[in-house]
Amino acid sequence: MAYHLTSLTIPYARDGHSRTRAYEGIARAGFSHVGLYDGHEEGPVWPIGITASQARFAVQPALDAGLAIDHKSHGQVTDNPDLFVRTIGLASEAGVPSLVCWGPYEYESGTFPAVPKKPDVWQSEVNGFFTAFEAGVREAEAAGVLLLPKPHTGVGKHGAALRELHDRFDSSAVGVCYDTGNVHYYEGLDPITDVVPVAGLCQQIIIKDHVGPQGNPVFRTPGDGDIDHQAVLAVLAEAGFSGSLVNERLDISGLESIDAELVRAHRHISAVADATLASHSNG
Numbered sequence: 544m545a546y547h548l549t550s551l552t553i554p555y556a557r558d559g560h561s562r563t564r565a566y567e568g569i570a571r572a573g574f575s576h577v578g579l580y581d582g583h584e585e586g587p588v589w590p591i592g593i594t595a596s597q598a599r600f601a602v603q604p605a606l607d608a609g610l611a612i613d614h615k616s617h618g619q620v621t622d623n624p625d626l627f628v629r630t631i632g633l634a635s636e637a638g639v640p641s642l643v644c645w646g647p648y649e650y651e652s653g654t655f656p657a658v659p660k661k662p663d664v665w666q667s668e669v670n671g672f673f674t675a676f677e678a679g680v681r682e683a684e685a686a687g688v689l690l691l692p693k694p695h696t697g698v699g700k701h702g703a704a705l706r707e708l709h710d711r712f713d714s715s716a717v718g719v720c721y722d723t724g725n726v727h728y729y730e731g732l733d734p735i736t737d738v739v740p741v742a743g744l745c746q747q748i749i750i751k752d753h754v755g756p757q758g759n760p761v762f763r764t765p766g767d768g769d770i771d772h773q774a775v776l777a778v779l780a781e782a783g784f785s786g787s788l789v790n791e792r793l794d795i796s797g798l799e800s801i802d803a804e805l806v807r808a809h810r811h812i813s814a815v816a817d818a819t820l821a822s823h824s825n826g
Contacts, residue, residue: 544823545785546816548809549613549747551578554793554801559584564798566608572805573813576613577605578789579639588615591626595636602637613787614641614691614747621647621668624675628682635686641746643691643720644679646672646698655696655729656758665697672698676712683716691720691747696729706740719744721779722791723770724751724762731757735774742782748775749789750812762794764804766811776819788812 550572555565562583569577579602581587589598605612615634620627627644634642647668651658659665676690683690692699692708699705705719719741723734730737738745752768754761765772776784790808793801 544780544783544820546788546820547576547611547613547786548574548790548812548816549576549578549787550574550790550805550808551616551792552580552583553616553791554795554805555798556580556583557792558796558798558801560798560801561585562588563604563608566605566610568798568802568805570608570610571802573809574790574805575611576787577608577610578613578643578791579605579615581616581618589630589633589637593633595633598633598637602639612637612639613789614643615639617642617644619647619695620644620675620679621672624671624678627675627679631679631682631686631688631690634688639688641689641691641718642683643693643747645693645695646676648695649697649700669698673711680712680714680716684714688716689718689746690716691718693720693722693749694725694729695722701726701730701732702737702740706744709741709744718746720747720749720789721745722749722751723772723775724749724753724768724791727753727770728757728759728762734770735778738775738778742779742784745779745782745784745786747787747789748779748784749791750808750815751791762792764793764795764811765790765808772811773815773818776815777822780819780823788816 550569552565750765752763754768
């Protein structure tokens, strides 16, 4: 059983900082791995039309910063199914082992959690997702890339739904990314019990912290919210989990503040990992 600690570049992107500066901050905070994110001001990691050699060149700054690449955050599969398939191929060429992705949003825009989409509209979107994801699975099997759907309402919105999605495709190219904060925020569920159906399937867990009831839009630096990450990881450890522990977001602005909070996030995630490993070895 082994873990590696990863941070996405999202905290820096949302505050207007470059991808390269994000790599520097993530490495200095103590993370060994990075998750790639498109939303920086310089544009996506892999622009439309990029070649395989250009895709490899685009991720080199992360390696130069001393980071290994854990995954790329792709986003919603059905936003552009063709792009999803192309991105899988580029990930393979660039040595990016996995893509984190999710299905369509279950609610009308701007209405969560009050107004879910009409049943016929929602079913059409779900069917479209299954078609698009199937094409991605076939590409990923050929390319040697792991697809990691995560909870984001809708398809795969909690542990049981992620299990159903995984079993539907029954492919070595499909794993699970479990997001502790999303199941708490979107579904109002306790991740300690919710993770059980996918405990043996997870390759990645997002150590996100949320405060309050379902729909309360307050996220804290990992360790400062309501979620007991160590208890969640203990459930995964019992199922033999080895993989990535990921910091996704820091809802804070200012470069120095982001750097400092990222150190705190790393300290929390590292402590959770160490305690779990110690408990497991003693048990």
